[in-house]
Each structure stands twice: as structure tokens, then as C-alpha cells.
Amino acid sequence: MPVADTARADGRETRSAFSRNAWRSGWLHLRRILLPTLLGVAVLALWHIAVTRGSVSPIILPPPSRVLGTLWANLPLLREHGYYSAFEALAALAISSALGLLLALVISTSRVVRAAVYPNLLVFELVPKIALAPLFIIWVGTGSESRLLFATFLAFFPVLVATLAGLRATDPMLVRLCQALGASGWQTFSQLRLPYALPYVFSGLKIASVMAMIGIIVGEFITGNQGLGYITMFAASNMETSLMLAAIMLLCIVGVALYGLVAVAESLINRRYGRPRS
Amino acid sequence: MRDNTIAGLAAIGVLILWEALTYAFQIPELMLPAPSVIAGEFAGESGRLILANTWPTAVQTVSGFAAAALLGIVVATAMVYSDIVRETLYPYLVAFQVIPKIALAPLFVLWLGIGFWSRFAFATFMSFFPIVIALAAGLKDARPEAVRMCAAFGGTKAQIFSQIRFPYAVGYLFAGLKIGATMSIIGVVIGEFITADRGLGYLILWATSRSDTPLVMAAIVVLCALGLGIYGLVVLAERMVNRVYAGG
């Protein structure tokens, strides 16, 4: 039969296409990791060369080796202030989340209140609330309460807005179904609106974690006497650039960790209460 | 529309309440000045001060945002055209989006001084990432059927880009631009806080040091108006573009 003949005749061709394609797909996977790594290595190398052999002053940009050395040498100091910043950011996130969720629940019980509040909230979200940081200094002073309050203030609104949006977002057909089944208000809320609102709530919490971090950092920049933000400013004023870079690196790590915390919480809760992603 | 009238009335109501409570309880100006007092700051000496400092802030915000938008479009386009560029850059773009970029503000001051350039660069830095990530996602997302249809009629890669990918990506682009606009002004304000050189952020700090709360709040009001104004321009631009590219 012609089919079998052609198959046999081109068997060799198919086999070489086989190995060629296997190589190709492996290379593509490797490339995805290799290329960004190469870029990172290249940047670090350029950095090192620019400072040790080039014209860039080590005061402006210390070589990566010195930054790491400073980081290691000052580990206890950085760790202490790092915990401080992390704790403050976490506290701000926790308080703002609780307040935001609670207030959203209260507001959404009344259609009129929601209609009055929600559009104003959206406008408020767009406004650079960072500018209010000095106001908190006037009101609460320069201590840690002021920073905490400011960060809570910043992080509170994303949670409130997102939760309000989420509670509204339930498919109206499903709400009608619940009503048809004779479900009580509470049942409709807990069985339907809450699970549907979860993705919105978590996206709001993620933004809130970023805002809480920003609030703490900005607070420590302008008023700090403790925390990694304060260390950054302190090191900058003393021209200790390595320390400054080390503190900034740690600040970034704390920020990512906080965001990661929310992401992990999201996946845990989704596994128990959430809907499968469509 | 009815929703917005209720909200508008509520906002006005809050202002009136604020004014009334300030007088009823004799709240000191240091703590919470009445709206009328804040409005008064726009006249006379402080008014001139506010105006003088609004200009640099506005210029830096707009230029930082524009630079970020331009850079974002170029990089996102490169990422769509070249797999190598995309695979190299994408992890870093995501990484920079996730870290608290605010923390890097002092670096910009260290490297670029306390003048215009450090604040401009930082504003660009802050607003670049949401723009490029949004646009790259949009360009990649163009309906595959539309791409196939264009290819079926003989479309070249460039035509597929200009006729299909970019128009479909416009929605994503504007979503990124909106976030970028808000990030830009945040970057400028933080920059002004740190460099303490000029601008509304600096004015706020200066007024704080003199416990001049009405001036602080007046400056904040202008800053908020500026932020909303730039955001509003983006929304306007989006509406105009949508009239051409409606749907998607």
C-alpha cells in the first residue's frame, strides 16, 4: 500500500526531524532562564568594572562586593531595623485590612450609603495621598504612631474600594436563584457574595500591602529614628553609600515578603473557600 | 448619573459639616482648619507661593509621565517583536513592579543630585513599569483569530502589528497609562520631600516646619487637583482614541 511505502522511505527523515525538534524545545526552555541571568550577570560585571577600573567614584556607587561586605558586617544592626520596619508594615496592613473589610461590609448594607460613598472613594484613590504624610506629622508628631497611622491610612482605601466592588460583583442571575430558593439575607451573603468577592478582596489586599510598605518607608524617610528607611537616610547623610544600598536592598526584600504573604494567604484561602479559576 | 449626584451631594455635605464643626468646636487652625480658611490661602502671599511651586511639580510630573509612556511603548513593542528581548527583560520588569520602588528614591538623589533631573528620572522610573507591563500584555493578547485572519489575507508581520495587535492593545495601554499617571505624581512628590528643593512637596514640608496647617492643606488640595487633572487628560485621550478604535 502506498502509505506504508512512503512511511518507510522517509523514516530517516522523520527521525532526524525528531531529534532536531527535541533539541529545539529543550533549548527554548533553557533560554528563558539563561537570558535574564546573563543580563543580570552582565549588569553586575559592568557595575564592578565601572567602579574598580572605570571613572565612577566608589562613593557614588560602591562595587557590589563592598555592598555585600557592608551588609554582612552590619547584619545585626540591619536586622534589628529590618524587623522594626517589617513589623510596622505588617501592623499597618493588618489594621487597614480589618478596618477596610469591616467598613465595606457596613457600607454595602445600604444602597444609598454605598452610592454616596463609592464614587467619592474612587476619586480619592486617584489622588496622591502620599502628600498627606506631613499632615500626620502635624497631627500625631514624629513618632512611630504617626508612621503607623499614615501607612494604615494609605493601605485602608484599596481594601475598602476593592471589597465594595467585590461585594457588588456577584452574578445577578445567581442572586436571583438564591432569592428563588428562599435563601435568607445572611445565606445569600455568606454562600454567594463572599466567595465571589474574594478575588477582589485579595487584589485589594495586595495593593494594600504595597501601600502599607510605601507609607512606612516614606514615614521613615521624613521623620524616622528607627527602621530601614531611617538607616537609608542616615547612611546617605554620612556618605556611607554601601550601607545605604544594603538598607535599600533589605527594604525591597521586606516589601516583596509582605506582598508574598498576601499571595500565599490568597492561595490558601482559595483552596478552601474560593471558586476554581475559570 | 443618579449615583454620581448622590455622591456629589455627599461630598458637599461633608465640606459643609467640616466647616460647621470647625467653628462649633473651636478647633484650632493648627489641627484642622476650616475649608474657608484653606480657600483663603490661595490669596495674597501664600497664593503666590503656591503658584510658584505648582509649576515645577506639574512640569516634572507631565514630563516624567510622557517619558515613561514613550519608553514603555518602545520597550513593549520590542518585546513583542523579539522573543529574545522579551525573555531577557520580562523577569526584571515583574521584579521591579513587585518591589517597593519608593525605597530607591534616595538613590536617584545620590546619583543625579537634588535638581530637576533626579526628580524627573524618579518619576519616569515610577510610572514606566505599569505602562510597559500593561502594553506588553495587550500586544500579546490580540485575538489569535484576528491575527490568523490578517495572515490569511497575506498580511506581513508589520501589518499584523499595526492593523491588529496595536488597536486591540489600546485598551490595555490606557489601563497602564492611568496607573502610570498616578505613579508619576507620587514619584515627584516623594522626590520633592527628599530633595527639599522646590515644588509643592517641598512647600508642604516647609509649611509643616512652620506649623502652617492651612498652607499645608492648600498645597495638598492643589496637588490632588494636579493628580486628578493629569488622570483626567488620560481618560480624555482614551475617549478620543476609542472613538476611532471603538470596541475591541
Next chain:
Amino acid sequence: MSGSVAQLAEASEPYLAVESVQKVYNAGTSHELEAVSDVSFGVPSGQFLSILGPSGCGKSTLLMMAGGLEQPTRGAVRIAGAPVTGPRRSTGIMFQDPTLLPWKTVLENVLFPIRIQRLPLKDYHQRAHELLAMVGLGDFANKKPHQLSGGMKQRAAICRALITDPDLLLMDEPFSALDALTRDELNDALLDIWQRTRKTGIFITHSIREAVFLSDRVIVMDRRPSRIVDDIPIPFPRPRSMAIQDSKEFVDICAHLRGKIAHA
């Protein structure tokens, strides 16, 4: 009897020739897929051919190769003797999704292939209007796609496929996403267009009734391996009307084809 039309077509140098075509995707990787095993047939000029078969039998892949959007792993697809290496100006194509660009008017969408092929748009304006009138969309030239129903969008897609006056029209389940009534309407519209234009056409469908109603010839494909299992002529004279669908001969042909597909 089943091979006679095919043999006749091959004998007289068919307009479209599919010669021992095989298509394998991702050869050598873990997701290697043989979409088409070994298919050969010829389509004479002016014939309307339907390809029937279950999902995964390779009929869409064949169409893609005829349209120059895919290349066969082995074998060749030739149009008028020349191998198909890419999309051709004289091939029109339609897919299940009309994919009209939402920001362009209906008229601009119909003229889209002209713009892509960098031909002068104004030369084709009149033709575009005529085509739209032919499918009953004459008054909708300046409307946007979102103002059209699903059936109307596909009619516009037909016009777009015909704007360059192609010799070959390829259609990949163009009416599958529509409701039954609209589908019948569009079948009638397509028959009408065929009467007037007599192009060569390859039509892919899941519907046996649609295939028999529209075509001069039906090919049935099988999957695993993807090859032809039947190739029959459809003897009804044109012009055809919906009434023939109730005739005994129509019902018998459908039953025969159903049996061939069920075997697959």
C-alpha cells in the same frame, strides 16, 4: 463509484491538487501530533467540495495548507500546478469566527484584504458595495460590527473573502457558531452566490445535511490516522432549493455518509 469523480478530476489536471500530504506538528517532542496522515485528492475548477469528519481528523489543517498558512511536512498542495507557499491573492478564506475588526465599519472590514495587499482602495469600493448588496447588507455598509447580528457578521465575512474576486474560496466551518435558522439562511445565500460566481470552493463542516445540500462532492475523513475514507459526488442539479432536503435520495446520501463517519 466512490472514487470515480476523484479519478476523473485527477485525470484532467485539477485546479487544486493535494498530493500525498502529511502534516506533523512538534515532531520529536513530547507533544508530537500527526494532524494529517496521507491525503491525496484533486479539485477541478468550479467544484464545490465539502469535507466532513470528526474533530481531529485534520480537515482544518488541510484547509490551512490549501490557504498557504501551513506547510505540509511531506507531499505538496498545488494550485494550477504551482505549489502553495503562502497566502495567495486569488484565494479567499473564511473561518468560524467572522473576526471583523470592531473599530472599522462593515465596508472597511470588507475592504481589509485590499488594504493588506496594498491595492488601491478606491478601485474596489463599488465591488464592495455590490457584494454587500448581494448578501443583503447593502444598508449596513457604514455600521460598526457590534451593530450586526452573528449571521450578518458572517455575511460580511463572505463579502470580505470575495472582495479580491478569488478563484478559490476556503471556508472552515463558517456557519457552525450560528443558530439553525440563521444557518439555513446563510446556506441559501451561499448557494445563491455560487450560482452567480462559480468559484472553486472547499467547505469544512460537521453537518452532513449542510455538506450534501451545498456541495458537488463530499469527502469524508477519518482520524488516527487522518485520511480519506469516502469521496462521493452529489448528483442534485443546480439551482437547488431547501425542498431537496426532504427527497429520498438526499436522505439516503446523508445516511450513507453518516455510516462512513460512524465507522471512523
